[in-house]
Amino acid sequence: MISFTCDYSEGAHPKILERLAATNLEQLPGYGMDPYSESAKARIRAACGTPNAEIFFLVGGTQTNSTIIAAMLRDYEGVVSPETGHIGVHEAGAVEYTGHKVLTIPSHHGKIDPAELEAYLTVATTDPNYEHMVFPGMVYLSFPTEYGTLYSKAELQEIRRISTRFGLPLMIDGARLGYGLASPACDLTLPELAGLCDVFYIGGTKVGCLCGEAVVFPRGNAPKHFYTITKQHGAMLAKGRLLGIQFDTLFTDNLYFEISRHAIDMAMRLKALLLDKGCTLFIDSPTNQQFIIMENSRLEEFGRHVAYDPWDRIDADHTAIRLATSWATAPEHLEELGKWL
Amino acid sequence: MISFTCDYSEGAHPKILERLAATNLEQLPGYGMDPYSESAKARIRAACGTPNAEIFFLVGGTQTNSTIIAAMLRDYEGVVSPETGHIGVHEAGAVEYTGHKVLTIPSHHGKIDPAELEAYLTVATTDPNYEHMVFPGMVYLSFPTEYGTLYSKAELQEIRRISTRFGLPLMIDGARLGYGLASPACDLTLPELAGLCDVFYIGGTKVGCLCGEAVVFPRGNAPKHFYTITKQHGAMLAKGRLLGIQFDTLFTDNLYFEISRHAIDMAMRLKALLLDKGCTLFIDSPTNQQFIIMENSRLEEFGRHVAYDPWDRIDADHTAIRLATSWATAPEHLEELGKWL
Amino acid sequence: MISFTCDYSEGAHPKILERLAATNLEQLPGYGMDPYSESAKARIRAACGTPNAEIFFLVGGTQTNSTIIAAMLRDYEGVVSPETGHIGVHEAGAVEYTGHKVLTIPSHHGKIDPAELEAYLTVATTDPNYEHMVFPGMVYLSFPTEYGTLYSKAELQEIRRISTRFGLPLMIDGARLGYGLASPACDLTLPELAGLCDVFYIGGTKVGCLCGEAVVFPRGNAPKHFYTITKQHGAMLAKGRLLGIQFDTLFTDNLYFEISRHAIDMAMRLKALLLDKGCTLFIDSPTNQQFIIMENSRLEEFGRHVAYDPWDRIDADHTAIRLATSWATAPEHLEELGKWL
């Protein structure tokens, strides 16, 4: 059986495994103080065009989100997120566990509408009772979103203008960042994205690593003692080399971008295949997550041959499902899928 | 330069890397639902003699400690620990971050004195003001301790009797569990240890893994929804296979025990070497962490050749240092060390 | 200038002040161990028809809500509330500060629709990803609601059935409980209400006290060590007598019910006056909070004579405002108001 369930079905890109093996018996300092972590940071700074960036390697996405958010907010502040934001839905309340409210605004296929954001922040800061309410303390968005969609550069600039107007840092959840940047629909570069936010992370788990997310504070603007904060959150690896070596490899010879592009190529071929087979798109996604609407009557048989992610109930007879490609998707996977559509 | 700084200087046992490579392109479910995680759990249950154990794979030690402790305590409870317990000293307040106090009792080279524990609990539960104080909610100890020392079976039984008398679960931090069990001074087996506590973990990070700790609730007594709790704590890996495959390998053909025994063999040869060279032991440790007292005047030169861990100030002229062996320590390391003692 | 801003504009009912003065120099034990607190509990148990109720006196509403909710939830659980519930809007994130998410469902003039609650809980407990999401752990509603509305007995019974079906305790925020029970539109008694929920509180602050809320666990079902939990939350008064004496007075000779009835009489006269003056009701509230829609052009002048609470923006030219009566509202207040409508 073939799986299009998600983009973390396989292990790591073979070059990463090779590098882990090649360096395995080197005795290295722990907790991210090893030279591979340093080298990875330098390469990421170069890729982002942010020579003063402070970079930290954390282990997984939920952990990274809650650690960053807790570090950037004061106790009385919450994080503004579209209501479909990963932090408010599928992270088991990790943000609230650190004491902070997720302040939701409407989601448009995963995206914030800048005008709605501005209206929300205007009310939140002028309400006669605002001192009895949670203060918006930062803005969170995902690039690409949980629905595979992308913000245009103009949209990000507008969100940036608004968050700056209200004095709020802007965070970009880049769990699938590579797949966003590699999309033909993407009109910004990594340095441009880095310049438009106050913190973002470069997802490794879903883009070729065994685990790991590289948190980037682009202008040396990390919260004081963020290193200790990661320890307190249980987000610091003793063998930091595991993260350092992976990201060092990913950012050598453009590997991160190449494997992302491969995933997007596969996704575009997947979309063409789906349309060719007469499938109805649920969302016209430009990234590695593709969504179709399928008759419930077909799901059982289809599911016997293809693992997929059930996404949303459309009506009594139809379900939206997700099919995702990744760095590891091969043309044969698509061929096999084609048999069962 | 040779390093005896710690037991996490190298990567992973080669068999683990081989297994990761061999399974790399298999498409597997995420979040620990893969067959390797299941197999690893079965092997660990067998090794512990606990057929009903519930087992969870977490990523690192601090994370594991704070997740278990928060899950087992009610809001008004704290965790009793010797004052040198890792949770109260070197985890950046991760336990307090979850809202719980670490209630300290004296440490004797890292160990709890059972009589002192019983006296403490007696006072804590009968103090006229006890309802205005933090309730002891569980007992935490490390095996081996942060000072390399071990509890005898009789001591653990006594601590178990006391914690049971006061209705408190007993937790054993086994970050270095293998090195404890493999010590010639250890008079209990893994199944005996499992039978004497309510939760413990089998450290992987320090015993051959890239990362990972296997949490064992030996009698199917995991806190309700512990799986979700790990997610909330940022302790759940998307690619759970990384942990499953590592532990499955460690518990195949007794690898965990063999590599632990190797580390202890090296440690005993290290101790002999130290004594042979006229060093003064700081603690006569039976496990992989060895401690000596060195003249400060010698430290700089020594440190140019051997990486070590400064441990404690003895007096104006002397410092206690730690030298640790691990699964990766080779006889040549000892030879090299011998040159500089 | 007359004020209809809220129901906490005046001090305490005179009988309470008299009783505080009369007992002032008695030497009494602290922390709620005084005989007045005991007597007040006995009277409340009698009034509720709950001989086994456990009762605690806390100081204010936000504190009471967050303390109860934190005490009743496990770490991985959230509290289900209509989106206008006080806990999710005007309590500065006090619930999230204790680590818990407020899970919102739609609000209908402040009320939960039972069918929507059941649908929500059904999805929340069967979603394929529910183990990665916050578990609903209890249901919260206000009686009367923040919009002055009331649940019928049948509605509460239905909500009770649903919360029981899903194993969730039901909490009733009774900050204005007296005003609800005294409404002619109310079809249930205090004992009936006590029988339909797992915890509720009898608001004192807004119903005649200087401060104080009486938390009732009707069937002796208080969370373990709730007393200590109130201490931990800063919700325990050293001079518990202040709360005990107030509630003992309120529940002597039906004072609580009489002053509530007075407020409702005043509210019904207020509503008649508003209608008589041609005002448009925003909500047809059966309790002490009345809401009208006023032209913005009139607000400034009106506000020079009558203090009111701006409630909601209706459109560019109209605003909904709240006018509240209380135990302290006198007929002359209404006469004065009449002049400016």
Place this chain on the structure above:
Amino acid sequence: MISFTCDYSEGAHPKILERLAATNLEQLPGYGMDPYSESAKARIRAACGTPNAEIFFLVGGTQTNSTIIAAMLRDYEGVVSPETGHIGVHEAGAVEYTGHKVLTIPSHHGKIDPAELEAYLTVATTDPNYEHMVFPGMVYLSFPTEYGTLYSKAELQEIRRISTRFGLPLMIDGARLGYGLASPACDLTLPELAGLCDVFYIGGTKVGCLCGEAVVFPRGNAPKHFYTITKQHGAMLAKGRLLGIQFDTLFTDNLYFEISRHAIDMAMRLKALLLDKGCTLFIDSPTNQQFIIMENSRLEEFGRHVAYDPWDRIDADHTAIRLATSWATAPEHLEELGKWL
């Protein structure tokens, strides 16, 4: 039976009750926005000689401590306290509940030794592992201490110098502040004390109020949005007048200082009486808490006539007990006590 158990056995100073009654039916804004709260703040600023002080009225001591501490610390910081500090012992873990560790140093009859503080901070900020440990974020002390003792001006200046050297704000818990300032052994004034710390509070609960603590940030240095923080902590009274009127009364015509002086006069007469009767002092306290050592064999009979607070076990046959005076202690109380000593 007479009680010397504590300093919160009676209600409020009669002038406070009179003032509450006199203003009872005035319609006032809630949440501390009333003119009495403003007036009280002005009087306190004058009494402290701190024209720019920001002042907040909270309800009780534990609440005040945990709210201030949480507001002043960053997540990764803890509060340094002598090990007998109220926050670490008798507040049910309220500080830890907000996520912060209480970092203890030795207590000398309740007091910090400045040299020990400096040594502790030196180690804590230079330890090779300090980034894996809780950072000291502020210094907490009580004036008077929980043992009735006082710091001299020189000692406070030295502690101030040290906390400034390490960049840490200094907090003074003044739950019994009046009794400290009124002691003949006190060599500093309220303005001097205000000048030596970054935040302190003027205890009302134990010095004549029904409840209430006035938090003073002497140089307009309140943490941002402290008002909202008090709301989030459940520490804001809807009827803020209750606190405003009490403190306005206390700081009119020196009432706070006069009633404190009275309590100290009574305490000194109490001490003389105790010594006269041949009692052994446990501590030679200069404030309103007096401590003696009593034979256990006498305690039962003594306790039938005099309520006292058991303090500490001395040996198998002796117990230290506390006898406290207050603003409400009358000479007849002492006469009655004298009969049973």
